[in-house]
Amino acid sequence: MRPLSSVYRRPQSEDSSPLWLIVLCDMMTILMLFFLMMFSYTYEPEKAQEFARSFAVGDIIEAPKTSEPDVPPPAPPPNTADAIRRLLEERGMTDAVDVLETESAVRVRLKESILFETAGAALDPKSDKTLKILADVLNEIPNEVVVEGHTDDVPITKARYRSNWELSVARSYSVIKNLTDNGVAPEKLVAAGYGEFHPIAKNDSREGRSQNRRVEIAILRPGSEG
Numbered sequence: 001m002r003p004l005s006s007v008y009r010r011p012q013s014e015d016s017s018p019l020w021l022i023v024l025c026d027m028m029t030i031l032m033l034f035f036l037m038m039f040s041y042t043y044e045p046e047k048a049q050e051f052a053r054s055f056a057v058g059d060i061i062e063a064p065k066t067s068e069p070d071v072p073p074p075a076p077p078p079n080t081a082d083a084i085r086r087l088l089e090e091r092g093m094t095d096a097v098d099v100l101e102t103e104s105a106v107r108v109r110l111k112e113s114i115l116f117e118t119a120g121a122a123l124d125p126k127s128d129k130t131l132k133i134l135a136d137v138l139n140e141i142p143n144e145v146v147v148e149g150h151t152d153d154v155p156i157t158k159a160r161y162r163s164n165w166e167l168s169v170a171r172s173y174s175v176i177k178n179l180t181d182n183g184v185a186p187e188k189l190v191a192a193g194y195g196e197f198h199p200i201a202k203n204d205s206r207e208g209r210s211q212n213r214r215v216e217i218a219i220l221r222p223g224s225e226g
Contacts (some may be wrong), residue, residue: 084106087136096111105219105224106219108216112210114127116171116174132182138184148172148194149168150212151212153209154209
């Protein structure tokens with residue numbers, strides 16, 4: 001009978017190296033060759049650049065080239081306040097109109113004396129010249145424009161309007177109607193009536209009340225609300 005040891009003896013031809021060790025050795029060999037190649041390029045910069053270009057997609061697939069004409073940068077917008085002041089000075093109309101600048105708007109303040117009769121909203125014919133100048137300026141700019149009507153605090157008793165508030169709205173509309181008749185786009189005009197509630201002077205004197213009776217044309221700066 002054969003001994004048991006001879007029956008369970010492992011075959012001599014079986015490989016004693018595990019599979020993971022073979023794969024690891026292959027990876028180490030590849031990494032070593034890669035770093036040796038990179039090390040050799042440090043002594044030859046031209047070959048290093050060629051090697052880098054071989055991995056650059058932009059050198060293989062070129063983006064289509066478009067020929068665009070040289071367009072000069074847009075000119076800055078004119079200073080609206082200075083333009084209005086200059087036109088008013090040229091036509092000798094600075095006494096009845098004030099031009100103010102704020103962070104949100106350029107404001108053109110028109111006194112009642114050049115626009116309306118007391119407690120009325122019909123425009124005086126002598127206001128046409130002033131409003132025509134403003135219309136010419138507004139036609140050149142895209143800004144939104146708010147036309148504000150203001151009054152003093154003296155109650156209305158014998159007029160077609162029931163309150164100063166109603167009168168201020170009617171005056172705002174009259175100015176807007178004139179501006180649109182002179183070509184200003186209606187879609188950029190807004191009517192507002194504040195009555196006696198936004199005074200710029202005290203109403204305890206004739207002079208103060210005269211200052212409060214006014215129409216203001218607010219040319220809004222981009223992104224502003226008045």
